Structure formats: C-alpha cells, structure tokens
Amino acid sequence: xxxxxxxxxxxxxxxxxxxxxxxxxxxxxxxxLVKAEKYFSEGSYDRAKxxxxxxxxxxxxxxxxxxxxxxxxxxxxxxxxxxxxxxxxSIMQKVGLDYKYIKEKVEKDKAELRATAEELELLTRxxxxxxxxxxxxxMQCAKIKYIHKKQKE
Numbered sequence: 001x002x003x004x005x006x007x008x009x010x011x012x013x014x015x016x017x018x019x020x021x022x023x024x025x026x027x028x029x030x031x032x033l034v035k036a037e038k039y040f041s042e043g044s045y046d047r048a049k050x051x052x053x054x055x056x057x058x059x060x061x062x063x064x065x066x067x068x069x070x071x072x073x074x075x076x077x078x079x080x081x082x083x084x085x086x087x088x089x090s091i092m093q094k095v096g097l098d099y100k101y102i103k104e105k106v107e108k109d110k111a112e113l114r115a116t117a118e119e120l121e122l123l124t125r126x127x128x129x130x131x132x133x134x135x136x137x138x139m140q141c142a143k144i145k146y147i148h149k150k151q152k153e
Contacts, residue, residue, distance in 0.1 A: 078147045102122055
C-alpha cells in the first residue's frame with residue numbers, strides 16, 4: 001500500500017515545485033521587462049535591448065512576457081531609427097548646401113579656365129558624402145516603414 005502512494009506523492013511534489021519555479025521565473029522575467037522599459041524611458045536604448053536579449057535567453061518559457069518584450073524591442077528600434085533619420089537629414093541638408101556652393105564656384109572657375117584639381121576633388125568628395133548620407137537616409141526610412149508594418153501585424 002505504501003508503494004502505491006509514493007509515486008503520486010512524488011508527482012504532486014514535482015508539479016508543485018515546477019509551478020512555484022514557473023511563477024518565480026515569470027516574476028523574474030516581468031521584472032527584467034520592467035527594467036528594460038525603464039532603460040528605454042531614460043533613453044538608454046542599448047541597455048534596454050541587452051535586458052530584452054537576456055530575458056529571451058534566460059526565460060524562454062515566459063511567452064507572454066517575451067511578447068511584450070518584442071513590442072518594446074520594436075519601439076526601441078523605431079525610436080533609434082527616427083532619431084538617426086533626423087540627424088542624417090540635418091547633416092544631409094548642410095552637406096547639400098555645401099555641395100551647391102562648391103559646384104557653383106567650380107563651374108564659374110571652369111568657365112574662366114581657373115578650376116584647380118583641389119576644387120574638383122573637393123567637389124567630388126562633397127558629392128560622395130552627400131550620396132552616402134542619402135543612402136543612409138533612405139535606409140532609415142525603409143527601416144521605419146518596415147517596423148511600422150511589423151507593429152501592425
């Protein structure tokens with residue numbers, strides 16, 4: 001009779017321990033998410049992403065918390081892309097004005113046969129810088145569009 005009771009008691013004990021540890025893990029995962037949200041609100045995007053990455057690795061079973069963390073990760077990525085887009089846009093405008101000024105000067109100097117190799121090289125380098133910024137700008141726009149699309153899903 002004692003042998004028949006041992007197995008159910010062991011199973012019940014194991015289930016109780018699993019449930020307790022599962023609840024503890026869920027709470028710890030939620031705490032990690034709260035920490036990531038705090039970092040995000042402070043503007044510490046890298047720290048927030050590290051906290052989310054840790055949450056994913058350490059608590060793979062905390063599915064609902066991981067879903068919330070995914071949304072937060074998308075919000076962080078969106079904010080980073082928007083800030084980089086604004087910075088890139090302001091730099092691109094300045095470089096665009098520089099290019100326009102240099103180009104007008106070089107064209108005038110060419111017409112008068114006074115254009116120097118240095119002027120031509122500066123014009124080329126400025127155009128390359130502008131083009132590079134334009135590519136970065138376009139990539140950030142595409143990234144923002146993609147994040148918005150994923151957030152709607």
